[in-house]
Amino acid sequence: MNYSELYSQILSKRSYLCVGLDSDEALLPECLSGAENPVFEFNRQIIDATAEFTVCYKPNTSFYEAYGVRGWKQLEMTVQYIKENYPDIFVIIDAKRGDIGNTAKRYAKAFFENMDADAVTVSPYMGSDAVTPFLEYPGKWAVILGLTSNESASEFELSGEPALYKKVLTQFSSESKDNTMFVVGATRPELFQEVRKICPDHFLLVPGVGAQGGDLASVAKYGLNAHCGLLVNSSRGIIYASNGADFAAAARREASALAARMSETL
Amino acid sequence: MNYSELYSQILSKRSYLCVGLDSDEALLPECLSGAENPVFEFNRQIIDATAEFTVCYKPNTSFYEAYGVRGWKQLEMTVQYIKENYPDIFVIIDAKRGDIGNTAKRYAKAFFENMDADAVTVSPYMGSDAVTPFLEYPGKWAVILGLTSNESASEFELSGEPALYKKVLTQFSSESKDNTMFVVGATRPELFQEVRKICPDHFLLVPGVGAQGGDLASVAKYGLNAHCGLLVNSSRGIIYASNGADFAAAARREASALAARMSETL
Numbered sequence: 001m002n003y004s005e006l007y008s009q010i011l012s013k014r015s016y017l018c019v020g021l022d023s024d025e026a027l028l029p030e031c032l033s034g035a036e037n038p039v040f041e042f043n044r045q046i047i048d049a050t051a052e053f054t055v056c057y058k059p060n061t062s063f064y065e066a067y068g069v070r071g072w073k074q075l076e077m078t079v080q081y082i083k084e085n086y087p088d089i090f091v092i093i094d095a096k097r098g099d100i101g102n103t104a105k106r107y108a109k110a111f112f113e114n115m116d117a118d119a120v121t122v123s124p125y126m127g128s129d130a131v132t133p134f135l136e137y138p139g140k141w142a143v144i145l146g147l148t149s150n151e152s153a154s155e156f157e158l159s160g161e162p163a164l165y166k167k168v169l170t171q172f173s174s175e176s177k178d179n180t181m182f183v184v185g186a187t188r189p190e191l192f193q194e195v196r197k198i199c200p201d202h203f204l205l206v207p208g209v210g211a212q213g214g215d216l217a218s219v220a221k222y223g224l225n226a227h228c229g230l231l232v233n234s235s236r237g238i239i240y241a242s243n244g245a246d247f248a249a250a251a252r253r254e255a256s257a258l259a260a261r262m263s264e265t266l
Numbered sequence: 267m268n269y270s271e272l273y274s275q276i277l278s279k280r281s282y283l284c285v286g287l288d289s290d291e292a293l294l295p296e297c298l299s300g301a302e303n304p305v306f307e308f309n310r311q312i313i314d315a316t317a318e319f320t321v322c323y324k325p326n327t328s329f330y331e332a333y334g335v336r337g338w339k340q341l342e343m344t345v346q347y348i349k350e351n352y353p354d355i356f357v358i359i360d361a362k363r364g365d366i367g368n369t370a371k372r373y374a375k376a377f378f379e380n381m382d383a384d385a386v387t388v389s390p391y392m393g394s395d396a397v398t399p400f401l402e403y404p405g406k407w408a409v410i411l412g413l414t415s416n417e418s419a420s421e422f423e424l425s426g427e428p429a430l431y432k433k434v435l436t437q438f439s440s441e442s443k444d445n446t447m448f449v450v451g452a453t454r455p456e457l458f459q460e461v462r463k464i465c466p467d468h469f470l471l472v473p474g475v476g477a478q479g480g481d482l483a484s485v486a487k488y489g490l491n492a493h494c495g496l497l498v499n500s501s502r503g504i505i506y507a508s509n510g511a512d513f514a515a516a517a518r519r520e521a522s523a524l525a526a527r528m529s530e531t532l
Binding site for chain 1: 288290326328329331332333334335338339342362363364365366367368369370372373375376380381389390391392393394395396411414415416417418419420421422423425426430433434437
């Protein structure tokens, strides 16, 4: 999927919502306890309930790896389900992989060939060797960590002159906006203006709205560009909106409400 | 396993060799093509042939993830095989994970609970939030990326005043040498003196000897401390020493030769 296809979907749904499928087997509603693949079954119902308001799904690999082979299988099933039933929805594997060329190529194979995801989050610590192998797949994206939403982002990302996150954005801003985006957390919205000076056109993946305290209005005010340029993620606020048998309906309500607020900002 | 147990093993084997199990299904010897779990079978034979000279095995997750569920299963089998048959050998999962607390905890569960590995490599980009969840398991280790062996380490790790890798080493050098070590590549041996000024006592995991051009003698000269303090990794030079039916014997020869050179430096 390229930039303009992603933007088209945003316009048609009037939403730039990314739903984080951080689905932990230990936290599923009771009603799924008998299912053969409970995490997949949970995801499937969440996806069917929220797809109308969602332009992107983002499973984080840790929640699947924590259950070994069983977890990995349900991650694969989830991505396949989205791609078969909602081919226009963008899928980001939130893996934060970061390793050198030889090894990064295998990660790209894992997520772009075996899973057919659209994008992978990538840690830039080791430099461009860790990023460029992901850019060699036409229509696939690297989502590079820039300024993350957590408190200890201050230790390295925000440290230095210029700050490390600015070096990272500057280094990779010359990569095409058709296959590169950046993670910028919602918890420091005042810095979106700095970010947009460095990469005015690229999409930003924005975690940290909701449970982590980030504010959608501020993110939209400083982060939107002429082609939207934002994918704002919510995970727990949507997928765990209810822990009862109505979990999918509750997720739909939350997704719908968040998308409605996004629509006002477009 | 703690620091003194690891050091005891090094003394008894007179080796600080780490064998990197970067075992790619596509590169296995022809003779394994009929095996049900060819990567595990390859690893098993490599392990049996090299264990006498080896204090540490280090599978890199990318080579396993690239084959999905099948790959992940063989990674689990490999770690289990080592722990059952060679319980004194240290196992590092080279995963370079780096995510915030909530998520990092799941990675720790994946590698420390489900797999019983001793250590995981961790990317420090996001700060201590991404590291501390791994330090909460008694006897388990976080191996934090410091200065990696690849060329583009110059872009961020070696950039800034002080350089980013020094900030990372300084930040985490206050963590116990019983559960924290650092990755420092062999390709810039002159910088080991700088590294040892910041963390004189911690173990360093050193990739980049062999195929990547690093030199063991220089690494030993500047990197060894009073308790060895080094785990030097070789992957391709050992596991792919032969592509024929004699692959395990060839790996044993290479491991033995490298361990003999290590013995001279101790």
